[in-house]
Amino acid sequence: MKCPNSAAVKALGSSMDRLNEAQWYVELMQDNYHTANKFRWALTGFLRSIKEIPQIISMEVQQHAELKDWYKEVRKDIQNDPIVKYLSKQRDVVVHKKTLETASSATVGFVRGKQLKLGISVPINPRYDSVEGILMYIDAAARDTDFLGILYTEDDGSGERSAVIREWKLPGYEDVEVTTLCKHAWELMGKTNVALARMLGADFFEPQLKVKPVNEVSIQTYDPDWVKEQLQIAKSEIS
Template structure:
């Protein structure tokens, strides 16, 4: 029985495909840790590193294949000239050789019923701070004065409404697109370049697609009413003891 062409090509490019999957995994970690600033940034940094390594590994695995040399060089040049890929590659070099990455970060404190924000107050969130710092800041001011937005749910009332923070991560050079969307788009571009090469080698592959998680789940951090009540009582007590 003849060996499956896809398996033969996959085996010959196994390190490259593995690194592509690793890059995808780091996007998943970005989503999983969307509200934990350090873990989000570390996952982003790892994504940038592995994304650039995909084509580097492909070059190594095709070393000596003169028939594909010119096509590979063309694909690498096309990727490097793509505005998004070029920018992310440069960010990878900064992370590896110069300093940590601090994307633009902002959020909205408010309440939700599980599908979008119903009412909220926008504010910047330090890219080195978790999302919970934003709601704690609002709770502190509510304890000191009043919950003027009426967004602090301190009891489970059956309405399905909960206090929340909706967070956004951005790159200043691409202000209109959320950061995990940028990452997914970049992943697809690099994956397509790899798939094109594999296709020329004889593989039959479908167009690569990275499906992000539901933004109503990823971008929102929802707080238990009991926790909100505890925080409100804590700050009221702290203010009474320290600011009166």
């Protein structure tokens, strides 16, 4: 007797593999959240992977009449989903026209744990790493003063650290952080994949994209010794 789970994996294996690939790209995005180019490259990979999944599923269900008609209607809903449609257009831009354009918001300040205590918004070019934000503030402080008192150059035991808080966005969806958009698209594809597997008799759990909360990856803290060293370098270059 065939195992229903094994049969479903065999039937839908290619789309499942592409879902895993897309998840890996999101993990790369979070691991490289403060390194601009690596983040953008991982996002580009995600956009390519996620767009291919509906077509892969369409080819897989051709061998299963009981799935084909159901998926034909569901695919229309997927393609009409506003976020999926938007991400699909971004993928087309990358493939056919130009490098993906990203945007970000950034704050330089100090944090205790994952809580911002005080900060100031700073403009960071989307092509630049997050560290450029605090270096800009350090340069300004070297020329005048640390007027916000956010540069921690000594470890006072409070657990507070100078930090850059950054969130990545895409033009047209500036109100939603990028990995949140990716999570929505991935889970929509994943639920469709699992629904098809269940129609083949499989006993699969509802999929959830395993991502860290945005506030865990959006904060990059800096060691007081490093801040002190950079401040000294900035002052020496001015004098």
